[in-house]
Amino acid sequence: MLRGIRAAIVDLDGTMVDTLGDFDVTLNATLRELGRPVVVRADIERMVGKGSMHLIRSALVHGGLDGAGAQERLDEAWAIYQRHYAATNGAHSEVYAGVDEGLRALRERGLPLACVTNKPLAFARELLQAKGLAPFFSQVFGGDSFARSKPDPLPLIETCKALGSEPPHTLMVGDSLNDALAARAAGCPVALVTYGYNHGEPVRGVDADAYLDRLDELLARLQ
Ligand SMILES: O=C(O)COP(=O)(O)O
Ligand SMILES: [Mg+2]
Known part of the structure; x- marks a missing residue:
């Protein structure tokens, strides 16, 4: 009680x-635009809940970059992610x-x-x-x-x-x-x-x- x-x-x-559908569409559109490997939903589920930056960084590391490599692409990735998220928000x-x-x-x-x-x-x-x-x-x-x-x-x-x-x-x-x-x-x-x-x-x-x-x-x- x-x-x-x-x-x-x-x-x-x-x-x-x-919102996993929105994260799936947005994150993978971002990764494709960056030329990085995509992530499956089960992996996205583990990465969600600690903010967008954490999600993007985790996806880049999951796709084979080390921490420094992911950090290097983070600003660019964040700008792309925001553009895709704004177009997707709520649709999935x-x-x-x-x-x-x-x-x-x-x-x-x-x-x-x-x-x-x-x-x-x-x-x-x-x-x-x-x-x-x-x-x-x-x-x-x-x-x-x-x-x-x-x-x-x-x-x-x-x-x-x-x-x-x-x-x-x-x-x-x-x-x-x-x-x-x-x-x-x-x-x-x-x-x-x-x-x-x-x-x-x-x-x-x-x-x-x-x-x-x-x-x-x-x-x-x-x-
Ligand atoms: O990590 C996010 O972007 C959102 O997570 P929350 O709504 O569960 O706090
Ligand atoms: Mg939550």
Whole structure:
């Protein structure tokens, strides 16, 4: 049971929207343009959740470059990736079952909601808008909104301030170790969905206060 929850912070990729299709199309279009080997979806699933730069760097290393070689191509790759992502954002993504219902129920209960993702803010806003999820959130922050991103606690601490809610009363809902580490370090309780990415690992192995097979199971867990 989760007690004393007065606000919630919800992750985006792997928690609200299955964006692997967008990452697949965008990343592989970028790699082709760079003349580098493409990556399969199972590998992308392991690389997602730590921001776009991490994803691109990981894909370049996966394709045979060493760390320094990947770093050398990173600026060029990032520019190409952004162009492709802007053209693709949301086209190959789907909102998970139970998300709309779950967010509506939390809102009806009067909980202020924020979205905190490691996706760049502009892409996050656009995706929430395209999928009809934007109206649920009073705050949206991306991987480029603060000096450090999840798993650092800073984005959650700042989001609690923006929501006017203390960390022990602010639930983090995510799909990955990154979300759980950020939540624990910020002092927020954490619930993890079991259908997301979690860097390719089983999510029940991650320390959390609750595991959810659908987001709309959450309300029954709040006391
Ligand atoms: O790594 C990303 O780009 C997004 O990840 P998140 O929405 O799960 O934080
Ligand atoms: Mg996620």
